[in-house]
Amino acid sequence: MTSEADGLFELGEPEPVSPAGEAGARATAPLAVRMRPRTLDEVVGQAHLLRPGAPLRRLVEGGAAASVLLYGPPGTGKTTIARLLAGVGSRHFVALSALSSGVKELRVVIEDARRRRDRLDQQTVLFIDEVHRFSKTQQDALLGAVEDRLVLLVAATTENPSFSVVSPLLSRSLVLQLQSLTEDEVRALLHRAVADPRGLGDAVSLTADAEAALVRLAAGDARRALTALEAAADGVAGTGATEIDVPAVERAVTEVTVRYDRQGDQHYDVISAFIKSIRGSDADAALHYLARMLVAGEDPRFIARRLMVHASEDIGLADPTALQAAVAAAQVVQLIGMPECRLALAQVTVHLATAPKSNAVITGIDEAMSEVRAGAVGAVPPHLRDGHYTGAQKLGNAVGYRYPHSTPDGVLAQQYPPDALVGRDYYRPTTHGAERTLADRLPKLRRAVRGSS
Numbered sequence: 001m002t003s004e005a006d007g008l009f010e011l012g013e014p015e016p017v018s019p020a021g022e023a024g025a026r027a028t029a030p031l032a033v034r035m036r037p038r039t040l041d042e043v044v045g046q047a048h049l050l051r052p053g054a055p056l057r058r059l060v061e062g063g064a065a066a067s068v069l070l071y072g073p074p075g076t077g078k079t080t081i082a083r084l085l086a087g088v089g090s091r092h093f094v095a096l097s098a099l100s101s102g103v104k105e106l107r108v109v110i111e112d113a114r115r116r117r118d119r120l121d122q123q124t125v126l127f128i129d130e131v132h133r134f135s136k137t138q139q140d141a142l143l144g145a146v147e148d149r150l151v152l153l154v155a156a157t158t159e160n161p162s163f164s165v166v167s168p169l170l171s172r173s174l175v176l177q178l179q180s181l182t183e184d185e186v187r188a189l190l191h192r193a194v195a196d197p198r199g200l201g202d203a204v205s206l207t208a209d210a211e212a213a214l215v216r217l218a219a220g221d222a223r224r225a226l227t228a229l230e231a232a233a234d235g236v237a238g239t240g241a242t243e244i245d246v247p248a249v250e251r252a253v254t255e256v257t258v259r260y261d262r263q264g265d266q267h268y269d270v271i272s273a274f275i276k277s278i279r280g281s282d283a284d285a286a287l288h289y290l291a292r293m294l295v296a297g298e299d300p301r302f303i304a305r306r307l308m309v310h311a312s313e314d315i316g317l318a319d320p321t322a323l324q325a326a327v328a329a330a331q332v333v334q335l336i337g338m339p340e341c342r343l344a345l346a347q348v349t350v351h352l353a354t355a356p357k358s359n360a361v362i363t364g365i366d367e368a369m370s371e372v373r374a375g376a377v378g379a380v381p382p383h384l385r386d387g388h389y390t391g392a393q394k395l396g397n398a399v400g401y402r403y404p405h406s407t408p409d410g411v412l413a414q415q416y417p418p419d420a421l422v423g424r425d426y427y428r429p430t431t432h433g434a435e436r437t438l439a440d441r442l443p444k445l446r447r448a449v450r451g452s453s
Contacts, residue, residue, distance in 0.1 A: 031230035032223045034198045035189075036080050043077060043084075044189045044222065045181040056176055060084050067146050067153035069131070069161045069170070072178025073337045075221030078156035079129070081176075085154055086125040092116055093125050098133035103141045110145045117150060124151045131155035132164035139166045146172050160335045180220025187215055189222055193229055204233045207245045214249060219297035219338065228253050271306060279314045283353035290349050300341050304330035307348055315352060316361035318433035325351045356433025364427035371421075378418025413451035423450065 037043045040050055040060055049056035059066060060081075068085070070078040079095075086093035094109055113124035126145075128134070145151045146169065153173065157164055161175055181189070193199040194206060206214070210232070218225035231252035232244045241248075274289035293303060304326070311326040325348045332344035387398025404410050415422060425446070429438040446452075 030227070031193060031199060031233075032226040035193050035196065035226055036083070037077075040084060043080065044192075045185045046077060046178055049176055049178070055174060056081065059174075060088060067149075067151075067173040068155070069165060069173045069175045070154065070156045070178060071159075071161050071175060073158060073180045073220065075218075075223040075225075076178040076180060077222065078178060079127070081178075082125065082127040082154040082156070085152070086127070089123070091123050091125045091152070093127065095127040095129070098128055098130040098138075101128075103138055106138065106141050110150060113145065113151045123149075126151040126153050128153065128155045130157065132157040132159040132161070136166055139169050143168050143172070158337060163335065181218070181222055181225075182220070183215050186218045186220065186222065186225050187211065189225055190214060190229055193226055200229075200233055203242065204236060205243050207243060209246045210244045210249050213246050216297040217249070217253060271303075274303075275306060275310055275314075278310055278349065278353045279357065281353055281357065283350045286349050286353045287346060290345060294338070294342055294345075300333045300338055300345060301330070303345055304333045307345070307352065310352060313362045314357055314359055315355050316358045316435070317438060318358035318430065318435040319355040320434055322352055322355050356435070358430045358432050358435050360427060360429050360435065368426045371424075376421060378420045380418065381415050383414075384416065409448070411445060411448045413449060416449065 040057060043050060046056070048054065051057070059068065068081075070081055072078060082095075083093065085091075092113075094112075096105060096109065109124070109126055113126070116122040116124055131139070142151075142153060146153050155165070155173070161170055165173075190206065190211060194204065195202055206229075214225055214228055214232075217228055228249065229244075232249045235252045236242065236244055236248050270289055270292055274286060274293065277285035277289060290303065294300070308323065308326040308330055311323040315322040329341075329344040329348040333341040336344075382396040383398060383400040383402075385392070385397035387393060387401075393399055402412055402414050404412055404414075417424065427442070429435040429442060431439050
């Protein structure tokens with residue numbers, strides 16, 4: 001330690017960070033680092049947080065002192081935003097990763113922040129990446145410093161902070177949800193990186209197909225897009241070429257760029273083959289099509305929605321747990337996102353493909369709706385009508401209704417459908433899986449309810 005100022009602890013960053021984030025990044029730095037936005041206006045995406053008057057813009061431009069939890073998928077700008085917040089005024093920026101830091105490191109940073117405040121009148125911005133990996137004890141160690149604004153905490157997480165961050169820390173922070181970049185936003189990012197002197201400086205060009213391949217491979221992740229672009233550019237530079245085409249992208253990322261237009265025929269063909277493979281009980285083919293969609297950058301929420309529909313449409317009560325599994329997978333997609341949610345999607349895909357199948361539920365509701373549209377409605381029987389208002393009984397409403405629970409079996413003879421639909425069967429269970437039990441039980445229930453032998 002050579003001086004009081006220099007002797008203050010430096011953790012997480014080997015050298016001071018300028019207000020512009022990576023404004024002074026060396027040419028040897030990764031492309032994603034060189035292209036890191038220096039101002040809010042250079043940020044691509046997150047328009048909901050950056051429009052005039054939005055919380056993030058107020059924090060950066062207004063210099064407000066508030067701790068922030070940044071929640072969103074990888075490559076959406078969490079680190080960039082942290083650096084922009086650090087660049088307000090003369091704040092000191094320290095970065096820690098929850099993967100490699102603990103309470104000891106936190107205490108060192110907090111003590112350093114106290115010295116900077118007292119001796120230099122300088123506020124410290126503490127950026128913690130993957131804060132959800134901190135234990136409750138580690139998160140609690142931050143509370144005092146955050147509450148006293150000894151540090152301005154900017155914490156990043158890919159998981160819903162409502163489930164992964166302790167309530168006291170959550171209540172002391174502003175939660176900002178970041179969203180995956182759209183295809184157009186990734187495309188704009190690639191254009192800028194190719195042309196900008198900080199980036200590739202027009203040393204290479206992208207074919208339209210290569211650009212589309214990079215957009216698909218990025219799957220909304222800015223860092224992934226720029227890393228793949230840089231690898232492809234280095235590859236063509238090594239051959240003396242200046243144009244990046246699809247083969248160059250494939251060589252660079254060691255992945256075949258799946259031909260898959262999310263707005264075109266491939267989108268519909270692959271999802272159709274996926275569902276038909278599950279319906280046909282071919283788990284292996286279903287996993288192939290699932291992998292194909294995920295590698296191509298299909299929105300996992302779309303896949304999860306289709307699985308929920310399929311659980312009722314093609315399995316139904318033959319396996320009552322199928323819909324539960326599909327809904328659980330959709331929750332995993334929402335709370336965790338890619339790449340981890342691929343496991344839940346694969347699990348429920350195999351579950352549905354290997355489950356017994358029945359379309360009795362969809363056949364029953366579609367048949368009932370078809371008859372209703374055709375006019376088969378009829379009046380609700382008087383004894384089933386609402387009797388909870390003055391004068392209802394005078395109209396005959398609810399008079400004569402028999403309460404099933406008053407009988408030992410909980411089932412008694414009573415008319416439930418309108419007169420014109422008495423005896424009409426819509427649900428016809430199969431003998432597949434758990435529906436076999438219903439196939440035995442339902443005729444007995446119908447006979448008891450309809451009073452037939």
